[in-house]
Amino acid sequence: MHAPNAIVVMVTNPLDLMTYHMQKVTGFEHNRVVGQAGILDSARMTHFIAQAVGCSNEDVQAMVLGGHGDTMVPLPRYTTVNGIPVSQLLSNEEVEAICQRTASGGGEIVKLLERGSAFYARGSAAAIMAEAILDDRKRVLPCSTYLSGEYGMEDIYIGVPVVLGRNGVERVIELELSEEELDSLQGSGSFYKEQLSEILGY
Numbered sequence: 001m002h003a004p005n006a007i008v009v010m011v012t013n014p015l016d017l018m019t020y021h022m023q024k025v026t027g028f029e030h031n032r033v034v035g036q037a038g039i040l041d042s043a044r045m046t047h048f049i050a051q052a053v054g055c056s057n058e059d060v061q062a063m064v065l066g067g068h069g070d071t072m073v074p075l076p077r078y079t080t081v082n083g084i085p086v087s088q089l090l091s092n093e094e095v096e097a098i099c100q101r102t103a104s105g106g107g108e109i110v111k112l113l114e115r116g117s118a119f120y121a122r123g124s125a126a127a128i129m130a131e132a133i134l135d136d137r138k139r140v141l142p143c144s145t146y147l148s149g150e151y152g153m154e155d156i157y158i159g160v161p162v163v164l165g166r167n168g169v170e171r172v173i174e175l176e177l178s179e180e181e182l183d184s185l186q187g188s189g190s191f192y193k194e195q196l197s198e199i200l201g202y
Contacts, residue, residue: 006028006032007028007032007033007034007133007167007168008022008026008028008032008033008034009034009035009036009126009129009130009133010022010033010034010035010036010144011035011036011122011125011126013068014068014069014195014199015035015036015037015067015068015069015144016035016037016067016068016069016144016156016157016158016159016192017157017192017195017196017199017200018035019033019034019035019144019157020146020156020157020196020200020202021200021202023146023157024202029168030145030146030148030169031145031146031167031168031169031170032167032168032169033146033157033168034129034143034144034145034162034164034168034169035068035143035144035145035157035159036122036125036126036129036143036144037067037068037142037143037144037159038064038065038068038141038142038143038144038159038160038161039125039128039129039141039142039143040068040122040125041064041068041072041074041102041142041159042062042063042064042142043057043062043125044064044102045062045063045064045074045079045098045099045102046060046061046062048098048101048102049062049079049081049086049090049098052090052094052098053081053086053089053090055081055082059081059082060079060080060081060082061079061080061081062074062079063075063078063079063142063161063175064102064142064159065142065158065159065160065161065175065185065188066158066159066184066185066188066189067144067158067159067188067189067191067192068144068159070103070104071103071187071188071191071192072102072103072159072188073103073181073184073185073188074098074099074102074103075175075177075181076095076098076099077178077181078175128141129141129143129164132164132165133164133165133166133168134166136165136166137164137165138163138164138165138170139163139164139165140161140162140163140164140173141161141162141164142159142160142161142162143159143160143161143162143164143169144157144158144159145157145158145159145160145162145169145172146169147160147172147189150172150174151174151177151182151185151186151189152182152186153185153186153189156189156192156193156196157192158185158188158189158192160172160173160174160175161173161175
């Protein structure tokens with residue numbers, strides 16, 4: 001192995017499955033293999049909220065958990081606009097529509113990229129993660145990371161908030177979720193567990 005001390009940032013789809021597979025192939029510690037999914041998914045939700053509110057993307061902090069795909073779990077309760085809960089700026093119907101659009105609107109990212117929005121680019125998301133690792137910035141970012149009991153799931157890579165620094169994933173942050181939110185997150189995990197078995201044979 002040419003880089004035995006490396007930290008791997010996965011960008012290949014299907015993201016959560018390939019991140020799991022990469023850890024198995026390399027044999028690296030779980031914290032040293034991480035996928036970028038959550039940053040792109042949160043960026044999607046950030047853009048939709050900024051559009052609806054009429055503000056800059058830079059003022060929106062969105063949170064999306066779960067797998068990088070149709071089973072992702074947007075969390076409006078943990079989403080703010082410069083510290084203001086999004087629920088105080090948009091109606092419940094508007095927030096729900098944005099959550100649905102976030103989970104199913106992957107094609108809209110392509111349109112954004114065609115306009116040259118580097119904020120949404122896969123390379124930009126990977127660069128954010130690489131900078132956090134290389135500069136030991138201890139960034140709190142939603143990433144595909146290995147769970148060993150957190151959120152009631154084990155032996156799976158899936159998107160949750162982590163502290164990202166020089167050691168890779170330095171801590172998994174467990175948010176307090178409602179029963180519905182946790183069910184959705186665990187449902188996303190179950191889907192990818194099945195995919196791991198059916199596609200990769202794990």
